[in-house]
Amino acid sequence: MPFMLAFLKDPKAVALLLAASLTILSNMVISPALPGLEASFDGTENAALLTRLLVTAPSILVAIVAPLAGITADRFGRRRQLLFGVALFAVAGCAGAVLPTLPLILASRLVLGIAVAIVMTSQAALIGDYFSGAARGRFMGLQIAAVNFGGFAFIGLAGWLAGISPRLPFLIYGMGALILPFLLWAVVEPNRTTPEQAEGHEPEDLGGDANWPLTLGMVLVLSGLSFVLFYMIPTQMPFYLGTLGYDDPSAQAQVLAMVTLAGGFSALVFGAVRARLGRGMTPALGYLLMAGGFGVLDQAHALPFISLAALMLGGGFGLTMPTFFAIALDVAPAHRRGFASGAITTSIFLGQFLSPIFSTPMIGWLGYELTFAVAAGILLAMAAIVFGAFHRRPRPEARTYRMEPRRA
Template identity: 30%
Template sequence: MTATSFKPSGWTLLFLLLSAMMILMGGAAVAPALPLISQAFPGASETLISLIITLPALAIALTGFFIGALSDKFGKVPVLVASIAVFTTAGSSGFYLNSIYAILVGRFILGMGIAGITCTTSSLIACYYEGITRARVLGYQAAAMGFGVLILETSGGILAGISWRAAFLIYLIGLVILVGIITSMREPAKPRFEEKERSSDETFPASPLLAAYITLFLGNMLFFLLPTKFPFLLANLDAARVIGENTALASGIFLGISGCASSLIGVMYGRIAWRFRRNTILTFTFVFFGAGLCILGFASSLITVGIGVVFIGIGEGILMPTILTWIASITPKQYLGRASGGFSVALNLGQFASTLAIVPVFVIAGTYRNAFLACGCVAFFFALPYLFAILKEKYGFSGVNPVNSKVEI
């Protein structure tokens, strides 16, 4: 799959974006079915059932950097093809497995597939595209992630309305994407010898990347309260029973609305990055998260629930391309696989930590409403360092804060 002068086509972009749809919600596509799965396995605790959503994230956190290094060494397209195959096979395994522990093993393997998808799609975009086109495509990638929430969560909710097992069939979408990748993508050309010599002094930018990874970890920890705890919050809301006692479909619809908001903001991201500096964008990101979570904590009607999930979707839609462009702008191409592996690790550590962090919060808060309110306040607190950085630059120093430059394209 190697070509010396391959130019990506429209089909290449399409299947890159379809692959990116799996990144954010690949592990959470069956989230609307969680209450039904809990009923099917009454001996399993709620925490154990939640691992169906978060265990893939742990697998990605443990294997993401390693798989990213493999893609640097053996090729990004071959790793992407193998990852999509694993995604499809392991993801759909919950349809026929009868043990909760066997299902969890399948979910861990699914996570390894998502790790490969995350690493390779981000690094392929950085290799295939340059300049303003790259910034635009990274915005499209973030939009595709949000659209994936809309498609996967809504479809998962519809399938969960049939049975909790049927929800796992959503992963068969990987078959279509696999065929498209094989027919439309080729391995990016390797740098010429002279380019390699000029870049021999370049090293992996571990310290600059750490700030991006921490930001992504905190943001995704907040965002992932939606797929893991929102279905339980909605199940306790009387207004959600307007379409029946089974609230799985309603959960899927609202999670899909959140994804739609992420998609719309992703499409507009190029304009946002052009006008605002990075710390300004990140301040608004956590403000949107905080507002959305607090609104859900106070929500008593479906309208307020909708407003809350839209705010959270906007926050995620801003966060993802900001981090991706940040990484692409500071990482030499020969290290993009590893840097993208670190991105997948931070992304999914945040998802996994979300389930663990909510446990003591819920114990103290006592209800899902209060837990969402508490997490909203935490989100506002996370916005403060970026707000202080803006104020420091404006009133304290004449120079530009290196992490507060405009998002480079």
């Protein structure tokens, strides 16, 4: 695709893709090591609980810290915050390989959540600063694709390393240190209009919409609810497959891999789809695909149909989430993009955290099939909402790609 080649020739774009790829490591990369870690600390009180908290702990801190990180990115600059976040990510992530006790490892995971919040908010704000219009939408799709494909590769590597030692997967976080020199060279602080300079100008003059807080609030609710529903797949699917007799880990991995790969491929074409369908129909189509996936799960129990449902869920999600980031960056004024990206980051990780809290009691009450049917109904309603709220072409822009001079 020509637009992809254009992005990959720009060091700034490559740097932002590399930074985005770090975020997929925050939770899932140590999942294959959890049984080994629990066995290593079998003498520790509440070892079973603490090892499971190693996965969810970063999400809590990301949800709490992201709004503050967005505000500081607006005030003090995106570049230095991104570089600091990546350095902290590498140190906190790798610490689990050497720390002697499980509580200390858990503490390092909390620090990792702070680092992820800093990286995600500053990286997303930089996307808003570097790109605009159609180019921004295409880049958001390319980023989601990179995150999905990176997650597929990193989880496979983590599984292999965990077979050698449960401590080795923590070293994958060292990728942050490896890319830091390139980020230092490639990322530049964009020229932004400050609130003081903006005095006397309308929000549209700064690249924002007059009613951007209302639009952002709607996006936050939709993105958070999207993650509540979508994360039913990684949190509940292995158990659901077990009730159907598919208790082989390879079958469970196959279904989850299809979700990830379908999400990556659909996000890859997101820019072209959004340019053709608009910013309302694109997420509506994504929600319809996800509703169809849950509908298949409600009706079919054979593994081929479950795999088809996984493809529909992943493909729909790949069309939905880039839209919300793009809308938030489209409507927010330039000096509020850090705040907007921080707010969306909070909604995403809060949705991840709340997903099992929402779905587990419902499954206990209704069973898996009816719960999937309820999820499909909610997604159909969300498709109607996003189509009605956002179905208009983005405001024409004079430039779709802004080049910033690189400085030492």
